[in-house]
Amino acid sequence: MTVFLENWFIKSAYKINLGSLLFCGEVMKCFDLHVSPAFSEGRSSPEQIIERARLLGFSGICLVDGIKNYKPHREIKSSFDTKKFGIFIGFEATKASDLDRLVGKRREFDILIVKGGDLKINRRAVETPEVDILSIPEYERIDSGFNHIMAKLAKTNQVALEINFREALNSHKSTRSHIMQKMALNMMLAKKFRVPVITTSGAFSHLQLKDPYILSSFGVLLGLTPEESRAAISKTPEDIITVSKEKQAEEWIMLGVKVVK
Amino acid sequence: MDNARGEGGEMKGLKNLPLSLRERKRYIAFKIIPEEGEDFTYSDLQAGIWNTLLDFLGEYGVSRTSFWLMKDCWDEGQKMGILRCNHKSIDVVLTSLGMIDRLGDNRITFKILNITGTINSIKKKNYCSFKG
Numbered sequence: 001m002t003v004f005l006e007n008w009f010i011k012s013a014y015k016i017n018l019g020s021l022l023f024c025g026e027v028m029k030c031f032d033l034h035v036s037p038a039f040s041e042g043r044s045s046p047e048q049i050i051e052r053a054r055l056l057g058f059s060g061i062c063l064v065d066g067i068k069n070y071k072p073h074r075e076i077k078s079s080f081d082t083k084k085f086g087i088f089i090g091f092e093a094t095k096a097s098d099l100d101r102l103v104g105k106r107r108e109f110d111i112l113i114v115k116g117g118d119l120k121i122n123r124r125a126v127e128t129p130e131v132d133i134l135s136i137p138e139y140e141r142i143d144s145g146f147n148h149i150m151a152k153l154a155k156t157n158q159v160a161l162e163i164n165f166r167e168a169l170n171s172h173k174s175t176r177s178h179i180m181q182k183m184a185l186n187m188m189l190a191k192k193f194r195v196p197v198i199t200t201s202g203a204f205s206h207l208q209l210k211d212p213y214i215l216s217s218f219g220v221l222l223g224l225t226p227e228e229s230r231a232a233i234s235k236t237p238e239d240i241i242t243v244s245k246e247k248q249a250e251e252w253i254m255l256g257v258k259v260v261k
Numbered sequence: 262m263d264n265a266r267g268e269g270g271e272m273k274g275l276k277n278l279p280l281s282l283r284e285r286k287r288y289i290a291f292k293i294i295p296e297e298g299e300d301f302t303y304s305d306l307q308a309g310i311w312n313t314l315l316d317f318l319g320e321y322g323v324s325r326t327s328f329w330l331m332k333d334c335w336d337e338g339q340k341m342g343i344l345r346c347n348h349k350s351i352d353v354v355l356t357s358l359g360m361i362d363r364l365g366d367n368r369i370t371f372k373i374l375n376i377t378g379t380i381n382s383i384k385k386k387n388y389c390s391f392k393g
Binding site: 052055056057165168169172173206207208209210211213214215216217218220221 | 294296316351352353355356358359360362368369370371372373376
């Protein structure tokens, strides 16, 4: 009887696991929250990116711009049917001064991303509750740029840590292995301190957009469990979008505090 | 008499392994989306996939995946194909496919259509034109 029950459990667990993989593109809503279109540093128009993202099975994407020529890009959202496919506008800060400016305009756009690399900006990002995503804290560093103290702060302020696929895609040989080693270290800290993790393609053109299956698998290679990895492309980005909508509301003051009329 | 031996007792071939001892395979159906006006051949695809896998995983790493690109199942018109690996290495194989952004001089994107445990379930969903 025990053997029968064990076998049944193994078989049913196998079915659930395989089934959830099968439905990744159809049932799970997948999001890519870091894509740079032509109006930013990218090379493809928003139309090309949106068409390719739909084809790959995403339910929504975030088009990310820099602070240089600040413009809320409301016309992009209005020109597409955002009920069928979610289009979000994000801004990326690379310096502390940019971050201050963007925090002041936080209600005008959907997602605030901080491009890490410098220790000061990494720290500022995880200390600021207005920030949604800390991208590539290990950028051009010998160390991983993220430690246990930053992890605790990121958890408190609900700043998600990003796994950027483009970093691995555009590097080769020893550089790629170093980058992946640092990413894996950051993932270990994120798992231990329960920091939200998202996986993005970080695409600069529609050709660099990756299938949700591929993004999910990349997370598993970096040490996430299959469930955590799937959440990194579906549930966590969805939560970020929900919280972001709250942050855009006039009633919002800070995390957990809002004006009740 | 042993099924693997002929009438004279000579070896006909290896006897099949029992189901419990066989490797658990996974079949990955994929579609390649090329850029407009760009085309590639099957040999480009084969070279691109194998070179990327060997670069990313190394010779030993690829040997652990039991990777195989199934030539019979390549649909030239639809640009759809099937590859096989073992159940433990789906993630490394999929990530390696993600590392491919060019086949020869042509820019492409991989779309994963389905992952199944048997080739028949892929054929039922018409991801494979080969019916043999």
